[in-house]
Amino acid sequence: MTALLLNIESTVDQRALRWARLAADATAAIVGFAIFFAVDAGWSDVLRLLDLPSFELRLVDLAVAAGFGVLGAVVGTIFKLSMLGTRRLATPFQGQPFLRCTAVGLVLGLVGMALPLTLFLGTESLAQVTGDPAALGVGLILVSAFVKIAATTGALSFGFVGGPIFPLLFIGGSIGSVVHVWIDDIPLALAVTAMIAAVPSAVIPVPLSIATLTVLIAGLPATESSAVFVAAVVALLASRSIEARLPAPGGRGPAAAEQS
Numbered sequence: 001m002t003a004l005l006l007n008i009e010s011t012v013d014q015r016a017l018r019w020a021r022l023a024a025d026a027t028a029a030i031v032g033f034a035i036f037f038a039v040d041a042g043w044s045d046v047l048r049l050l051d052l053p054s055f056e057l058r059l060v061d062l063a064v065a066a067g068f069g070v071l072g073a074v075v076g077t078i079f080k081l082s083m084l085g086t087r088r089l090a091t092p093f094q095g096q097p098f099l100r101c102t103a104v105g106l107v108l109g110l111v112g113m114a115l116p117l118t119l120f121l122g123t124e125s126l127a128q129v130t131g132d133p134a135a136l137g138v139g140l141i142l143v144s145a146f147v148k149i150a151a152t153t154g155a156l157s158f159g160f161v162g163g164p165i166f167p168l169l170f171i172g173g174s175i176g177s178v179v180h181v182w183i184d185d186i187p188l189a190l191a192v193t194a195m196i197a198a199v200p201s202a203v204i205p206v207p208l209s210i211a212t213l214t215v216l217i218a219g220l221p222a223t224e225s226s227a228v229f230v231a232a233v234v235a236l237l238a239s240r241s242i243e244a245r246l247p248a249p250g251g252r253g254p255a256a257a258e259q260s
Contacts, residue, residue, distance in 0.1 A: 048219035049123060050130055050173075055187035057224050064186060065194045065227035068176070069234025072198020075175060076235065077242050079168065079203055082149050086157035097159065104158035111151050117144040118151055122170025129170075130192045133177035145174040165200055165210070169217070172199030190227055193218045197228045198235035207232035 055061075093100035111118055117125040117140070129141055152167040176195030180188045197214040201207040211232040215225045 048217070049127055050192070050218045051127075052130060052189035052192060052218055053187070054221070055189050055224065057227060061187075061190055061227050062230050064190065065230040066234045068179075068191065068194035069198045069201075069231040070238045071175070071179075072172060072195055072231065072235040073202040073238035073242055075171065075195075075199050076168075076202025076239050077246075078146075079149050079153065079164070079171070079199070080243075082153040083157060086150070086154045089154075090157045090159075093158070100158050101160075104154055104160070108151055108155060111147060115140075115144050115147055117141075117174075118148045121166040122148065123166060126170045126173045126196075129174050130177050130188070133181050133188075138178050138181055141174050141178050145171045145178075148174075164203060165213075168200035168203060169196050169214075172196040175199070189218065189220070189224065193220060193224075193228050194231035197232040201232040201235040202239035205236055207236045 090100065093103075117129065119125065125144070129136060129144075133141060148167055148171050152164055156162070156164065172195035173192050176191040176193070177188070179195070180186055180191040193214055196217070197207070197211045200210045204210070208229070211225075211229045214220075214228050214232075218228075220228065
């Protein structure tokens with residue numbers, strides 16, 4: 001279902017959606033999931049990855065989720081600005097792939113040694129951060145989240161292959177955990193899942209797909225899932241509003257920030 005939503009959302013602006021393509025994507029998604037399910041090739045480690053305490057959704061929580069959407073848009077904009085900055089840093093090394101990849105690999109290795117929470121995709125670290133954020137400490141979590149932004153954008157800009165979705169899930173969940181520690185009246189599950197959905201939705205314009213993925217990762221019941229979708233959609237709208245007010249890379253008037 002998430003794969004189909006992703007296809008629909010990613011093609012609607014280009015008007016490239018075709019029933020044949022949708023059918024092919026549906027077949028691929030079903031076959032792929034069947035194989036993963038049959039051999040247990042790691043799917044169970046992602047579905048219901050988080051163990052978050054349940055909460056009773058109130059009307060005010062939807063407003064809180066919208067606020068998280070705006071916060072997610074701010075964090076997403078920081079990610080996109082970091083991408084622009086690291087691409088500029090990578091420009092002088094375009095003709096030197098060996099030096100470029102070796103240098104950034106060394107930096108990422110040192111970062112991983114200093115801050116283990118930033119290692120790999122971020123799924124294991126996400127479970128650790130959201131499990132007991134107060135024990136880890138707000139400072140460590142925030143530093144890890146923003147270093148993860150720099151590390152991810154640096155890796156992508158310097159030529160590493162991959163995408164930003166799972167690192168963005170970690171970044172969003174980390175900041176959501178910090179908000180819960182600061183304002184403990186906000187349920188941990190609400191803060192974490194809203195930010196997990198909001199931050200990547202601000203960077204990649206597929207909020208319904210990301211919200212659905214968030215629900216699957218967190219194992220949220222239907223009664224609590226609506227807040228996640230609110231946060232994701234608001235994050236997309238708010239990020240576009242912010243981008244429209246940012247100066248263009250050349251400094252000539254407002255323009256949308258470059259996407260990763």
